[in-house]
Every structure is written in structure tokens, then in C-alpha cells.
Amino acid sequence: MTQVVDTVDQRQLRTALGHFATGIAVVTTVADGEPIGMTVNSLCSVSLSPPILLFCVGHRSQLHPVFTAAQHFAVHVLASGQEQVCSQFARPGRSRFGDLPWQPGHTGSPLLPNSLVTLECAAERVITAGDHDIVLMSVQHLHPLCGDTPLLFFAGDVRDL
Numbered sequence: 001m002t003q004v005v006d007t008v009d010q011r012q013l014r015t016a017l018g019h020f021a022t023g024i025a026v027v028t029t030v031a032d033g034e035p036i037g038m039t040v041n042s043l044c045s046v047s048l049s050p051p052i053l054l055f056c057v058g059h060r061s062q063l064h065p066v067f068t069a070a071q072h073f074a075v076h077v078l079a080s081g082q083e084q085v086c087s088q089f090a091r092p093g094r095s096r097f098g099d100l101p102w103q104p105g106h107t108g109s110p111l112l113p114n115s116l117v118t119l120e121c122a123a124e125r126v127i128t129a130g131d132h133d134i135v136l137m138s139v140q141h142l143h144p145l146c147g148d149t150p151l152l153f154f155a156g157d158v159r160d161l
């Protein structure tokens with residue numbers, strides 16, 4: 001890869017890219033027997049056949065070593081009304097589940113209730129890109145859709161469709 005030169009103002013870049021509206025997901029896994037989860041909006045469908053997804057995790061997060069070493073994940077696409085779940089899994093600290101109920105899925109990853117879409121995945125590859133790592137995952141199990149309205153992230157705010 002060629003050297004990427006850092007020529008743009010970071011604040012302006014964040015503002016500009018914040019206008020790319022996305023859904024919001026919580027990615028969960030288990031580390032040392034403890035359920036771990038993080039809110040992400042970098043979720044992206046990469047390939048349908050084979051089914052591959054990615055999300056990015058920042059190098060500075062204390063959850064970075066957990067997510068780059070994990071073998072399995074559950075990806076929860078948040079539904080309208082799950083603002084509290086979004087903020088709970090975006091706060092600093094390792095333990096973000098609090099009192100939220102969860103159960104282990106087919107892969108052992110913690111499953112949260114009431115998400116719009118729940119996918120269980122296996123880790124495929126981690127690629128370093130700047131100050132984040134790209135985590136590539138293959139989809140192992142697709143749970144039935146639950147509802148039809150997503151939670152969105154646009155211009156720094158969580159919104160309904």
C-alpha cells in the first residue's frame with residue numbers, strides 16, 4: 001500500500017463523513033468468560049457469496065485487543081427505540097452489558113434481544129488501516145428479522161428513519 005498522507009483537518013473530515021448516514025450495530029463477543037460489546041457504525045456488507053461483513057475498531061479503544069483476537073461475534077443491527085442500547089455500548093469501559101439480558105448464540109457470542117437483525121459470525125482476518133483495524137467476518141447464522149425500522153446515525157446524532 002502507498003503511504004497515506006494526512007493532509008485534511010480531522011474535525012472537518014469527521015463533520016463531512018458524519019453526513020454519510022448509517023445504521024448502528026452492536027458487536028458482541030466473549031473474552032475470558034465475560035460478555036463484551038461495542039457500538040459501531042462502520043458495519044459494512046462486503047460479499048454475499050461467501051457472506052462476509054466487516055467493522056472497524058479503533059486502536060485506542062481498550063476493547064481493540066478483544067475484538068481483534070476474538071474468534072466469534074454476534075452483530076446486532078439496532079432497531080428504532082434502541083437508543084439506550086446504542087449509548088450503553090458506546091460508553092468507555094470494558095463491561096458495558098450492565099443489567100441487559102443476553103443469552104449465548106450458536107457460536108457462544110452473547111445475543112441481545114429486540115435487535116432488528118442479528119447475525120452470528122466467525123473471524124476471518126484483521127487488516128490494519130490507519131488508526132483503526134478492519135475486522136473481516138464470515139456470516140455463520142442469520143436470525144429471523146425482528147421489526148422493520150432501523151436506528152440511524154447522521155451528523156453526530158442518533159435518529160429514527
Ligand SMILES: Cc1cc2nc3c(=O)[nH]c(=O)nc-3n(C[C@H](O)[C@H](O)[C@H](O)COP(=O)(O)OP(=O)(O)OC[C@H]3O[C@@H](n4cnc5c(N)ncnc54)[C@H](O)[C@@H]3O)c2cc1C
Nearest residue numbers: 038039040041042056057058061062089090091092093153
Ligand atoms: C453511533 C456510534 C458509532 C460508533 N462506531 C464505532 C466504530 O465503528 N468503531 C469504533 O471503534 N468505535 C465506534 N464507536 C465508539 C465505540 O462505541 C466506543 O466503544 C466508545 O466510544 C467508547 O470508547 P472506547 O472503547 O475507546 O472506551 P475505552 O477504551 O473503554 O475508554 C476510553 C478512555 O476512557 C478511559 N476509561 C475507561 N474506563 C473508564 C472508567 N471506568 N472510568 C474512567 N475512565 C475510563 C480509558 O482509560 C480511555 O482513556 C461508535 C460510537 C457511536 C455512538
